[in-house]
Amino acid sequence: MDELREALLAREPLAPDPDEMLAAAGRRVERHRARRRVAGAVAAVAVVVAGVTTGMSLLRSPAPEAPGLTVAAPGAVSAPELPFTLSGELTGYQVTNWTQSGTGFSAELTGISVLGSVEIWLGTEDPEIGQTSPVTAVEVNGGPATVRTVGSHGQLRISWQPAPGRWATILAGVSGATAEALELAAEGLSIKPVPAEALLQSLTVPGSLSVASWTGYSGALDTVVLCPVDVPSKNPPTFPGGLSNTSCVTVQAGKGDAPYAPLPAGNTSFKEVERTRNGDVYLSDDHRMALRRVGADGWVLAQTEHGDASVLPELVISAKVG
Structure with a gap:
């Protein structure tokens, strides 16, 4: 421990000074203000020409597609x-x-x-x-x-x-x-x-469901919410914190201890139902949760409160985890 402390102290002078970094950011702001004052004077002369050429450029350039999920359901x-x-x-x-x-x-x-x-x-x-x-x-x-x-x-x-x-x-x-x-x-x-840094790379979605949201946490946990196709995509349910539409399905991939959070309350027992080349699959007693172990410490969990539970095993089997 003493040797580790001495090594850290020896490296301390090499670390960047946060105050100097913030001060440098402030200097960049001041330089930016000066550039804007100069640019403003130049722009006053060139505004007519710039307006015409910019307008032509926008007309020639097609509008880019909005960011979205790569979805082809089923x-x-x-x-x-x-x-x-x-x-x-x-x-x-x-x-x-x-x-x-x-x-x-x-x-x-x-x-x-x-x-x-x-x-x-x-x-x-x-x-x-x-x-x-x-x-x-x-x-x-x-x-x-x-x-x-x-x-x-x-x-x-x-x-x-x-x-x-x-x-x-x-x-x-x-x-x-x-x-x-x-x-x-x-x-x-x-x-x-x-x-994007994503642990859950892909999964197969049945035709009755569509992707409402996909959330990633630094490659350590991914959460995908799948909802019936008639649920508005502009107002997606959130997870965790409770699904606003209980017919939706949540698929999670993570590492470490599998989340045996009961849904509904008191249901914590999983039974092995199938051995696949993608890992052993388990179902909860009420079949509202399906769990697949991935490698030594990875897992995929699919769950729903009142949705179609028959899709859960196939969801966890199809999930590709990186």
């Missing part, structure tokens, strides 16, 4: 991609969890900057609709953007259109963030999909 459903890449002020931020649903793609990220942790959302509906708090008009990569205070903690959020038909927001994790810092962060977000 059939294989693959984990979604992260619909963005990070650079600039967001360099070094790590995605801790993400969710793809009928309302868009959202992600929480952690990092060291004047913004603290941030939440990013991408979708096809204007997030400013229905908002009434005061706004500050800014620009992101030359296009209009809006910064406003949202929530009860006084956090700032920036919203803009990164591409035709697409909207994005970044919510700062601390109340002391500035509009300039959010503007810089937004300019570091590009609509370039990259693979």
Whole structure:
């Protein structure tokens, strides 16, 4: 233990100074303000030409497809991609969890900057609709953007259109963030999909169900909510916290101790029902939960409260876990 403590102390001077990192971020904000003042003077001269060429470019460019799940029901459903890449002020931020649903793609990220942790959302509906708090008009990569205070903690959020038909927001994790810092962060977000860190890579969905949401937690736990096709995708149920529609099915993949949470209460007994090349499958006494062991410490669990329980074994058997 003493040797470990001495080794850590010897490396301490090599670690980056958080105060210096925050100070550097502040200097970038000041440089950005100066660039905007210069750019504003140039833009006043070139606005007519720029407006014409930009308009022609937008007319020639087709609107990109909205981010979505790769769904072909009945059939294989693959984990979604992260619909963005990070650079600039967001360099070094790590995605801790993400969710793809009928309302868009959202992600929480952690990092060291004047913004603290941030939440990013991408979708096809204007997030400013229905908002009434005061706004500050800014620009992101030359296009209009809006910064406003949202929530009860006084956090700032920036919203803009990164591409035709697409909207994005970044919510700062601390109340002391500035509009300039959010503007810089937004300019570091590009609509370039990259693979998401997903433990559950794919599964086969029966034709009676469709994907309502898919959530990933740093490659350690994935949760997919499948609902009957008549359940509106714009108002998907949430999990955990209870399914708003009890006919939906939840499929989870994880590592470590299998979640023997009873559903309904008191039902904790699993019995082995089938041995497959993908692992042993177990059913709860009421057949409302199906469990498959994956390797030494992995598992897939499917459960429903009042939905079609007959699909649960095939769901856990078809799940591909990475």
